Structure formats: C-alpha cells, structure tokens
Amino acid sequence: MSVFKKGVLLILTASVMIIFLGSCSKGVKNKSPEDVVKSLILSYQEQDTQAVKECYGVEKEDVQEDIQKEMDYNMRLFKAYQAENIEFEKSDSLGKSGESRLIYVWFTYKTEKKEKGQKCPVLSFYYVNKKDKTYYVVPAKDVTEEMGKYSRYAYEKFMNTKTYKNYQEDLKKFQEENPSYKEELDKRFGQLVKGDQ
Template sequence: MATTKKKRRKKSVKKLKYSNRNLNFVHVVTLAGIILILLVIILAVRGCGGISHRTPEGVVEGYIKAAVAGKDKKMQECYSADKISDEAKTEISSTIKYFQAHGAKDVNIDSCEAISESKSYSYVYIRYNLVLQNDQEYPCISTYLVKVQDKKYYLYSPSDISDKISQQAAKDYQKFMTTKTYTDYTKAYEIFLKKNPGYEDKIASKLNG
C-alpha cells in the first residue's frame, strides 16, 4: 500500500508541473498578443497622421505638419466637415508650394496658442521652424482663424471671413507683435538671413518661376 501511494504522489507532481508549463505558455502568448496589438495601433496612428479637431491649436498644428509633408487631403480635412471651397483649395496649394520652395523636409513646432478668442472664433498663431535640406531651420510664424462646427474645430475658409472679423484680427495681431514670442521670432529670422544672404530672393524666384 505504501508503494502505491508513492507512485500516485509522483504522478500528481508530474501533472502539476505540466499544467504550470501550459499556464506559463498561455501567459506568454497572451502578453505577446497584447504587445502586437499595441504596436499595430501605434503604427497606425503614426502612419495616419490624423488631424486633431479637439482644440483650435490642434487643427492648426495638424495643418502645418500636413502642409510640410505635402498632404493636401489632410489639409482639406482642417477646413470643414462639409465640401471645401475653391478659395480653401487655392490656399492649400499655395501653402504647399511655399514649403516646397524652401525644400522643407520636416517641421519643428515651437509654440501654438490663441492670440484672441470670441464666441464665434479663435485667432491662433503658430511659431515653427522649417527644417531645410542642409538641416538649417528657417523661422516662421503663421496665424489662422478657427471656428467650431459640430463640436469640432476647423479653419475658416478665406471666403467665410467677414470684414468685421478681419479688422479685429488685424488689431489683435498688432498687439501680438509686441509679445516676446513675436520678438524672439524676428531675432531668429534676422540671424538666419545674416547666415544666408540672398535667401529670400531665391525663394521668391522659385515661387514666381
């Protein structure tokens, strides 16, 4: 009887070891599956380069990034949930052409905030540097009027900007020109031109050619 009991104990130990191996294998496979799913999601988000409509600043940043990358369809997403106007299409093509004239291969965004806000719109500036082919950075500042549509933010089409909004934006921009953000930009711009004499003429000739 003693011998039989010992054999049963040995068999039960073997079964326990085998079940632990199976359990560890299941854990490893499950963990690997989760990691794979996360990687797919991350790569999809990066590859998509989607436009954020959650904030006025988000849509402006997305617009500039898409413009430097030459993605006109992504830029169109920034303008409206409805059919895009011909004026907006012209604005898009002009912006892409401008960045291409610089030979920009990337963009580094320094800051992006609202200059002023009202019930009907936000007036947003974005300060950024175009990364050129020689790795120099060309300082830029752009401003955009942003509206809310279906609880999402979109750029105003040029044809939708009223005279009243345009006049107020001009006044707000004059105030913005006295801020540190703007003065820092002008200093960086002047330094770049000193290092690259005749640069603006070269860009102008490309755009007019």
C-alpha cells in the same frame, strides 16, 4: 510682397491686409484650436491634400474655387521651402472675433540644403471655428470684415510680446546668415507656379 515675406513672416495669402486663413486622415488632430492649426501646417508640409481638406472641414464636399486656390498656393509654398521637417516652437490663442478664435503658431524648419544649419522661423495666424466638439480652420474667403479688424488689433498687441520679439530676433539672425535665401525661395516658388500652368 515677396513670397519670402508671405511665407516666412506670415503664411497668409494677404498678410498685410490681415486677411487670415481661416476627422480624420492620418495625422489630423482637431480637438483643440492649436492642434488643428498644427495639423494644417504639417499637412501642407507632407503635401497631403486630403488632410488639408479635413483641417478646413471640407473633406466630404467639392472644394470651392477660392479654397482650392488657397490650398494650391500653400502647397506650392511649402514645397518651395524644401523643408526636411517642421518643429513647433509655440502656439496660442489671441482671443476671439465672434465665435471664431484667432490662433498664432510659430514653427521652424531646416531646409534640405541646410543653410548654415540654421532653422528658418515662420509665424502664421489662422482663424478657427468649432463645430460639434471639432475645430476647423477658417478659409480666407470666410474671413469677415469684423474678423479682419480684430486681427489687426490682436496683431498689434502681439507685436509687443516677448514671443514676437524672440521670433523677430531669430528671423533677423537667419536672414543675416542666409542673405540669398529670400531670392532662392522666390525663384523656387515661381518655378512651381509656372510648372502648374
């Protein structure tokens, strides 16, 4: 799967298998599931490692290797976007698996190169847990098989909504107007990975 599909369709380390990711420093809001998901995305955009850790609820402990890899991947991906800013279009809950709530967020960004001035749409899914009236994003390593099954069910149902269809229309338009963007994004991401090795 290309970086474009991982990043633009779903910012997930393994979106096809529906393994979902799943206070405070400046900008981190965690009083609602939607707020903490938006804070995570903005923290990646700002390359703010401490804020990302707070969104995962691990700011006061050593970050486990799996979580660190997840953070590193998304830091590189957002850097590869070369986004000037991020605008949130819509975010809502798709229900719960156990005590974990599945949240989707649709956001757009304009790249620094402003490909035809068109905003690139991104759709992301995250599990969120609540602890002591505070919400945290669930790291991918903590997503259970049961949560994965619910994710597939919720995603299939979500695909029939107007929100998803509107997102697909915007994505198709962006791809048609910027046919080389996918390859450029893959190249930038690859260079960032090589640079960190």
